[in-house]
Amino acid sequence: KYACRQCEDGVAIAPAPAQPLPKSNASANLLAYCLVAKYVDALPLYRQQQAFKRLGVELPRNTLARWMIQASERMAPLIERLREHLRTSPVIHMDETTVQVNDEQDREASATSYMWLQRGSPPEGGAIVLFDYRPSRAGRIPIELLGQFQGVLVTDGYEGYAQVARHNGLTHAGCWAHARRKFVSARKVQPKGKVGQADKALKLIRRLYTVEQQARTLSADERLALRRQQSQPIIDRLKDWLESQLHRVPPKTALGKALHYLSQQWPRLTRFLDDGQIPLDNNPAENAIRPFVIGRKNWLFSDTPKGADASARIYSLIETAKANGLEPYEYMVKVLTQLPTATTNEQLDRLLPWRQEGAVTA
Structure with a gap:
């Protein structure tokens, strides 16, 4: 705050810097820590709550869960840029694994849902790993996820992928x-x-x-x-x-x-x-989906589809960062700090993992 002693213009206040979560006291560093703890170290939110409590910090689990969802929504534009770049890859690997979502409309809590994975490398270099939550394993899901992709699709023997190969005229390779x-x-x-x-x-x-x-x-x-x-x-x-x-x-x-x-x-x-x-x-896809499978053993399920979508977005950014040789926490701090002011594709592209200093594609 500044005020001029020689005039009566009052106090001038600089605009507050953009925050990753408006009207929240969660900094980019704290959010990045919580995200990495859950999605890299497989530490469920209730255990994070206990760890914070030992330090004298009261952070309820529902607050942490809300932060996960809100942070993932902030990441959505960057995820879509990754998707656009992924579809330019000459080869895309796909795989899927089960996930339980307890509170989903018109479905029992025990119903089986799926986390779908795509991995590819665009012509400019780098690696992209995308997760997407869907309640179904139907063949229409790969059609939806791949869009107008025209290259080579590598999968296991699940016949659900044959539909998109026919629909898009893809070269379909096995494992x-x-x-x-x-x-x-x-x-x-x-x-x-x-x-x-x-x-x-x-x-x-x-x-x-x-x-x-x-x-x-x-x-x-x-x-x-x-x-x-x-x-x-x-x-x-x-x-x-x-x-x-x-x-x-x-x-x-x-x-x-x-x-x-x-x-x-x-x-x-x-x-x-x-x-x-x-x-x-198809080992690149299987290796990419393994961190999700390991994390699932600890946190077991998602409460809602919104939570499953949030997990998909966060895993996408973290696993893409890892695939490009970046340290996940440092990358997430940068993303959460700069995303609030990244409003154009050019600004979003500056945050792509393979364009960061020190990025090395695995």
């Missing part, structure tokens, strides 16, 4: 990690010490991954050439073996299930031979 797991399960039920058919499949799949390790630092064109030279013969052997075993093994056995999965997914599993950008598996 060799999922195929391999089914043969691992089949090997577990083999007689101890005996080498069986599952071992033959696993040996050939292992060779595919060995080629990919050699191709890791190559360009897409160089990788494709190496695959056609070294991976194609492995695929041919695997195909011959599959055809020889498919109708000899009972379909309800562990090995039969693995064989039928491999057969059904074969066209998607071999797409990597046509494009050096297509990865061998």
Whole structure:
């Protein structure tokens, strides 16, 4: 506050700096701490309340929950910018996992809802991880989430993704990690010490991954050439073996299930031979969704759809920051400090994780 002693113009007061949550005493630093505690360290809000109380600070759980939702709403414009950039990626990975929402209109508290995940890398560089809450696992959800995306979609074997592949005319690639797991399960039920058919499949799949390790630092064109030279013969052997075993093994056995999965997914599993950008598996999506699964074990459920949406937005920013090598707390402080005055796309783009100093794409 300033006042001039020589005139009667009164007291001049500088406008208050924009706050992340107007009319709240929550600073950007405090909000960032609470967000990171829950969404990185998997510390439920009731335990944060207890920790603050030990320090002599009364912060009710419902206040913390309200802050989470309000902070996530502040992040919404930045999330939408991330979504726009994600859809320019040549390849998008998708996965989904369950989440329980207790108070949802026309649904029982025990009903199963889903957290959907997309991960991609836009042409300008960087990595983007987006979470979205939906009460359904229907095939229309990927159509809604991917919008006009026209590239390569990598998923596991869930057929719900086939609808968006047809709708958008996408190249739909499968996941060799999922195929391999089914043969691992089949090997577990083999007689101890005996080498069986599952071992033959696993040996050939292992060779595919060995080629990919050699191709890791190559360009897409160089990788494709190496695959056609070294991976194609492995695929041919695997195909011959599959055809020889498919109708000899009972379909309800562990090995039969693995064989039928491999057969059904074969066209998607071999797409990597046509494009050096297509990865061998969907592990980037599975790795990205794992922090949510770990956090869910601690906080168990969301009270409302609004809370689930808030979690999706916050996980999106935090996991995207981590994917670009940023320290989550420092990034969240910057975002919460600058978002209140970021009103244009240009200003929002300055906050994109891969444009921050020290960002390194994982």
